[in-house]
Amino acid sequence: MSKKIACIGVGNLGRAWAAIFARAGHEVALYDNAPGAVAAALPAIESTLNSMAEADLVEDVAAAMARIRPCETLTDAVAGVDHVQESVIEDVEVKRAIFRELDRAAPPDAIIASSVSSIPPSEFMANLEGGARCIVAHPVNPPHLIPVVEIMLGPSTSEETYDACCALLSGVGQVPVRLNKEIFGYVLNRLQFALINEALHLVDGGYVSAEDTDKIIKYGLGRRWAFMGPFETNHLNATGGIEEYYSKFQGAIGGTIKELFLEPHPLNPELISRLAEEMERTTPVADVPARQEWRDRQLMALTGHFGDMQPEKD
Ligand SMILES: NC(=O)c1ccc[n+]([C@@H]2O[C@H](COP(=O)([O-])OP(=O)(O)OC[C@H]3O[C@@H](n4cnc5c(N)ncnc54)[C@H](O)[C@@H]3O)[C@@H](O)[C@H]2O)c1
Numbered sequence: 001m002s003k004k005i006a007c008i009g010v011g012n013l014g015r016a017w018a019a020i021f022a023r024a025g026h027e028v029a030l031y032d033n034a035p036g037a038v039a040a041a042l043p044a045i046e047s048t049l050n051s052m053a054e055a056d057l058v059e060d061v062a063a064a065m066a067r068i069r070p071c072e073t074l075t076d077a078v079a080g081v082d083h084v085q086e087s088v089i090e091d092v093e094v095k096r097a098i099f100r101e102l103d104r105a106a107p108p109d110a111i112i113a114s115s116v117s118s119i120p121p122s123e124f125m126a127n128l129e130g131g132a133r134c135i136v137a138h139p140v141n142p143p144h145l146i147p148v149v150e151i152m153l154g155p156s157t158s159e160e161t162y163d164a165c166c167a168l169l170s171g172v173g174q175v176p177v178r179l180n181k182e183i184f185g186y187v188l189n190r191l192q193f194a195l196i197n198e199a200l201h202l203v204d205g206g207y208v209s210a211e212d213t214d215k216i217i218k219y220g221l222g223r224r225w226a227f228m229g230p231f232e233t234n235h236l237n238a239t240g241g242i243e244e245y246y247s248k249f250q251g252a253i254g255g256t257i258k259e260l261f262l263e264p265h266p267l268n269p270e271l272i273s274r275l276a277e278e279m280e281r282t283t284p285v286a287d288v289p290a291r292q293e294w295r296d297r298q299l300m301a302l303t304g305h306f307g308d309m310q311p312e313k314d
Pocket of ligand 1: 008009010011012013014031032033034037086087088089090091094098115116117118138139140141
């Protein structure tokens with residue numbers, strides 16, 4: 001059934017959410033407080049939908065665009081909506097202010113979800129009258145091509161809000177995953193930055209180049225991780241499953257974990273400019289927009305391969 005959605009903040013993430021909801025048949029209102037931002041978002045959303053159509057991921061771009069309504073005010077955008085997807089900048093004061101405003105303006109039974117990527121919900125969802133309908137729905141960039149959405153409950157989020165938010169997201173082709181306890185950085189970014197911290201130590205220490213580190217992930221870990229997680233990987237690495245794997249390789253696993261560079265690597269300017277020099281040789285900064293398009297085409301091909309991210313049919 002078609003629902004009414006408001007996308008608040010239409011930068012990178014808000015635009016992608018608009019494409020996701022409109023593609024799935026929902027009515028989408030757009031609002032951003034920067035002058036001209038909504039007008040700039042419309043052609044960007046259309047272009048996203050057009051490239052998805054080329055990969056058979058959208059049936060009717062014109063119909064999807066007709067479901068999108070640009071709004072001049074936040075009050076107009078949230079009038080009569082079932083779900084608000086907040087995607088304003090990652091700043092705790094800005095998040096606090098927008099949640100207070102949304103809680104006052106949105107219908108009492110509307111869900112208010114935040115795309116926030118690191119700040120724990122208790123830091124901006126506390127003491128809201130409608131705290132029960134506020135929730136974190138943290139996507140991965142670009143969310144129209146990467147399905148997982150981390151769901152974290154705020155200090156007073158209700159289970160009904162959790163269920164309804166998951167039903168909406170599953171219905172549009174995303175994969176909601178519940179994080180059971182509040183934690184800074186959430187799970188995906190903690191895993192990602194644990195790996196990146198180790199990579200910074202290894203590159204800075206001269207053990208491997210940045211280019212070859214990318215190759216190790218691209219042609220190694222990433223090949224399996226595109227379709228299964230690390231624990232399933234362990235489980236399939238021994239015919240007796242994960243118990244046999246951990247007992248057989250205990251020495252190698254424990255020994256390597258003990259040797260990891262666990263202290264935070266300083267993000268010093270020398271190292272960052274060395275990385276930038278190396279990246280410039282493989283992907284010059286001038287080619288980044290073209291390379292982003294290439295990345296999105298690869299992701300669309302993967303989505304086609306897996307046959308997922310399809311919205312539910314009525
Ligand atoms: N970009 C990513 O990779 C990524 C991934 C996952 C989650 N997120 C999260 O999504 C959110 C948005 O990120 P983004 O990359 O789209 O940022 P962005 O800077 O591209 O867009 C933010 C938009 O919010 C608007 N805005 C700021 N304050 C506002 C307000 N009070 N009312 C209405 N609009 C307002 C800005 O004008 C801007 O257009 C952040 O919380 C971010 O952490 C980003």
